[in-house]
Amino acid sequence: MTAIPQERRVVTAIPGPKSVELQARRLAAVAAGVGSTLPVFTARAGGGIIEDVDGNRLIDFGSGIAVTSVGASAEAVVRRASAQLANFTHTCFMVTPYEGYVEVCEQLAELTPGDHAKKSALFNSGAEAVENAVKIARAYTKRTAVVVFNHGYHGRTNLTMGMTAKNMPYKQGFGPFAPEVYRVPVAYGYRWPTGAENAGAEASAQAIDEITKQIGAENVAAIIIEPVLGEGGFIEPAKGFLPAIAQFAKDNGIVFVADEIQSGFCRTGQWFACEDEGIVPDLITTAKGIAGGLPLSAVTGRAEIMDAAHAGGLGGTYGGNPVACAGALGAIETMRELDLNGKAKRIEEVMKDRLAQMQAKLPNGDIIGDIRGRGAMIAIELVKSGTKDPNPEAAGALAKACHAEGVMVLTCGTYGNVLRFLPPLVIGEDLLNEGLDVIEQAFGTL
Incomplete structure (x- = not known):
């Protein structure tokens, strides 16, 4: 090299x-x-x-949209992925499993916020991770509604397009979208009508009021938010907003999901952006920076929530590909060492x-x-x-x-x-x- x-x-x-x-x-x-x-x-x-x-x-100044955080040809990523390529490229973890997948899940349990028992499932893309987080939350809560936020971005599949706020270029002409997705305000400090200093308290109160009155908290399976909203404009929700929403979710049996696909893996100066205000999400979705440029994503969360889906209910042919898992282990090694x-x-x-x-x-x-x-x-x-x-x-x-x-x-x-x-x-x-x-x-x- x-x-x-x-x-x-x-x-x-x-x-x-x-x-x-x-x-x-x-x-x-x-x-x-x-x-x-x-x-x-x-x-x-x-x-x-x-x-x-x-x-x-x-x-x-783009990193392939926050993917090549460790560089586009990091030594540890290349070394580990090359070694894996020489051994085997694929077996399908759902057919005959391999250690690399398990090791990535162990690393995710260690690195993500919270000291509770955690499990993970691996996929290919950020949108897949978000979609599977919704599936897992619905299986666990036996509820259907999903709450997302203004300016949020979650992907390009049918469900995640419906969850994404921005119409052009992501949604225009591609509907109808999946039902039971509801959008509420976010604390966009720079554009909050009464000023950034009021945005956290006022936006969280408004969002909670809309969820309670228009959807019914008892119908909500998951609240999903990017701790720093990416495509929507790198919006940091004003202080106090995320803790209030997370507490509301906890009080009402709602699965709180941190979408850390763009903000995770050291991007914000912490392993995960939600750590900034001490948020411990029930589920966390990761992709982009996880594997040094190889396609990999994950849903990690509380073991009892992750285990709610029936055997065979989660997966996919390429999910947790062995070469991508090797790349992820190399990327995490690099993040730690440097x-x-x-x-x-x-x-x-x-x-x-x-x-x-x-x-x-x-x-x-x-x-x-x-x-x-x-x-x-x-x-x-x-x-x-x-x-x-x-x-x-x-x-x-x-x-x-x-x-x-x-x-x-x-x-x-x-x-x-x-x-x-x-x-x-x-x-x-x-x-x-x-x-x-x-x-x-x-x-x-x-």
Whole structure:
């Protein structure tokens, strides 16, 4: 495995001629519904760099949407997955099991919040994990209703599309959706009508009132929330909101599910984002950062809840694939050895300081309405100057300017006006600052 030089290099237009050629092939062969943020075709990636087929090296502020937290070619992931590949690629855990699956479940029991007895089931994608969490909660409670929140994102299957808040591009034209899914307010501090300081108490009271009056707490199987809402705009629910909702669930026999698919595995500077306010969820869903880029997801939770589904009721042909399990064990090894929680906290310090400076000193810095997030899950919400009106045009223009200069950034948010930053946790501080320099320069193009 050749180490990729950890330096930005732009030697062609972005995308370059080889990427343009591959894009033409892609348009002829790949369904149009599968989009790409930037049609630059990757040749190699590692550390904080993506190298394309034209030899350009981009600073990676996306991590494949929070997946390659340990880097895109982490030594322990490659070593363990390669060894597993040489032994066997698949047997199906439901046919003849293997140790790697069990070991991943043991690690999840150890790492997730709470000291109660825990069990896990492994799947392929985040949406699969969420869908199975609902199945497990329904089996345990013998209830049907599922409560989700404004600005939440949970996946692209029929059930999880119904649970996802944002219509375009996730839901438009794909209905009807699964029934018995109900949406309630979340404490979005920046946009809460009476101010961020009131959002936690007021939003939780409003959400609980709607659940009680419009659904009936006795009908709710599960309340599912991202402790930091990802696609909805990296929204940290205002303090007090999550504890109030979790307590309401506990008081009413409702399974409280933390969707940690984007925020888990050191991304926020803790193993799981729900730890920030001491939340111990009944079930926790994980994917993305769990396996260093290999497809794996999990539902982990209280043993008595996890065991509620009948034998054969959970599973799937590829769920807990042995190569993906080996990758997960390598990723967890890397997170521990390199203290990636500590590295995430340092990334937060650097990014928030630099972004605050931009907000203060740039002539157009007031379009940065909010700087938020934790660890290496940081975002800026862009607004029209002097207002809180969403400014998706600025978000798109900034992303385009960054891409042209060799920095991979992503947008998100219900209003499309949030620039989000998800660098690999192993990124060097020099690269991190260089990427921020490019972002600062990009403001000059607006």
